[in-house]
Amino acid sequence: IPAPAPGPLRFDGPKLAEDREHAFKPMKKDDLRGPCPGLNTLAAHGYLPRNGVATPAEIIQASMEGFNMENNLARFTTYAAHLLDGNVVTDLLSIGAKTPKTGPDPDAVALVAGLRNHGTFEGDASVTRADAFFGDNFSFNQTLFDQFVDFSDRFGNGFYNYSVAAELRFHRVQQGIAENPHFSFAGFRHLTAYAEVTFPVNMFIDGRRTGFERLQLDMQTAETFFKDNRFPKGFFRSEKPSGTEGLDQIFIAHPTQPGRNAGAVNTFTVDNSLGDLGSANGFCSIYTGLANVTIPNLYPNPTGVLRRNLITNLQFLFDGLPKQNNCTQIFPFGSK
Ligand code: HEM
Numbered sequence: 001i002p003a004p005a006p007g008p009l010r011f012d013g014p015k016l017a018e019d020r021e022h023a024f025k026p027m028k029k030d031d032l033r034g035p036c037p038g039l040n041t042l043a044a045h046g047y048l049p050r051n052g053v054a055t056p057a058e059i060i061q062a063s064m065e066g067f068n069m070e071n072n073l074a075r076f077t078t079y080a081a082h083l084l085d086g087n088v089v090t091d092l093l094s095i096g097a098k099t100p101k102t103g104p105d106p107d108a109v110a111l112v113a114g115l116r117n118h119g120t121f122e123g124d125a126s127v128t129r130a131d132a133f134f135g136d137n138f139s140f141n142q143t144l145f146d147q148f149v150d151f152s153d154r155f156g157n158g159f160y161n162y163s164v165a166a167e168l169r170f171h172r173v174q175q176g177i178a179e180n181p182h183f184s185f186a187g188f189r190h191l192t193a194y195a196e197v198t199f200p201v202n203m204f205i206d207g208r209r210t211g212f213e214r215l216q217l218d219m220q221t222a223e224t225f226f227k228d229n230r231f232p233k234g235f236f237r238s239e240k241p242s243g244t245e246g247l248d249q250i251f252i253a254h255p256t257q258p259g260r261n262a263g264a265v266n267t268f269t270v271d272n273s274l275g276d277l278g279s280a281n282g283f284c285s286i287y288t289g290l291a292n293v294t295i296p297n298l299y300p301n302p303t304g305v306l307r308r309n310l311i312t313n314l315q316f317l318f319d320g321l322p323k324q325n326n327c328t329q330i331f332p333f334g335s336k
Pocket residue numbers: 035036037038039059060063067069073074075077078081115121122123124125126127128129192196197199200203204
């Protein structure tokens with residue numbers, strides 16, 4: 001039976017991230033890293049197992065302890081990732097490539113491919129990682145980081161903030177449509193693409209800063225997280241549990257629709273069948289797409305322990321949804 005989800009932190013203020021138990025250590029040969037600079041950093045400092053394979057409970061706890069990520073968001077994100085890319089029988093997820101370290105795969109259809117897998121959680125238009133079409137969807141990409149710096153210069157006076165996030169998010173989508181014939185920006189990705197660009201402001205800035213300065217990420221700190229996957233020396237996590245603050249402002253600045261290119265550049269076709277962040281209940285529509293379509297497609301006819309654990313993890317996923325959204329719960333595999 002999967003371990004229950006950890007609750008909120010007892011002490012949820014700012015705290016030194018790289019303390020004695022969480023020293024940075026360079027990767028060893030077989031350690032796994034992937035497209036998420038947050039999780040890569042947590043593994044490099046031992047908040048997560050340094051080999052990059054962890055249980056959902058460990059990932060939630062580490063995100064809270066290292067970055068002060070808000071409990072509901074950590075749960076929703078982690079269970080979505082686990083259901084899309086993890087092994088729900090062994091309760092293990094790779095933050096990087098597919099690996100035998102997550103145990104035997106439950107059946108032929110489930111991918112259990114780790115967070116590097118393109119098209120489940122990882123998707124196009126990331127700000128420091130290239131689209132999978134161009135070859136490498138998980139490594140730090142210097143050309144894209146140069147663009148990140150350029151946008152921060154032009155729209156943030158040399159700092160990354162919510163205004164920069166709004167411009168860069170929109171630009172990466174336009175770039176994808178114009179350059180990647182298989183550009184895909186539908187369903188869950190429509191949500192994560194906007195959530196992710198808020199994280200550097202909300203969780204990569206030292207929690208002891210105050211006022212205007214608290215929301216301005218300098219380029220050296222940005223590079224330390226995105227490129228080196230480590231906490232800057234003396235860095236304190238956020239001053240309060242943090243998540244997707246700024247998301248609405250960023251979306252509204254340049255609203256987009258979910259969809260994909262039809263095999264050629266500049267053929268973007270809207271597809272809101274898996275949800276639409278911009279619709280009346282955007283968050284619920286995306287949860288519904290995941291639970292009704294995407295996840296059941298990975299697990300067409302589960303039985304036994306597999307089915308039981310899918311039901312449990314889907315419950316954990318639903319429990320992580322913000323209560324004020326009032327989403328209707330979906331039971332694709334029954335309720336018990
Ligand atoms: C991107 C997973 C927590 C910061 C990603 C991606 C995945 C992922 C799969 C790649 C998506 C893509 O851009 O294609 C997760 C999971 C988490 C988690 C399962 C568990 C709670 C965090 C935390 C932070 C963070 C705590 C920061 C404090 C980011 C950022 C990106 C990202 C900034 C965008 C990278 C880019 O666009 O270049 N995450 N993440 N994540 N994540 Fe995480």
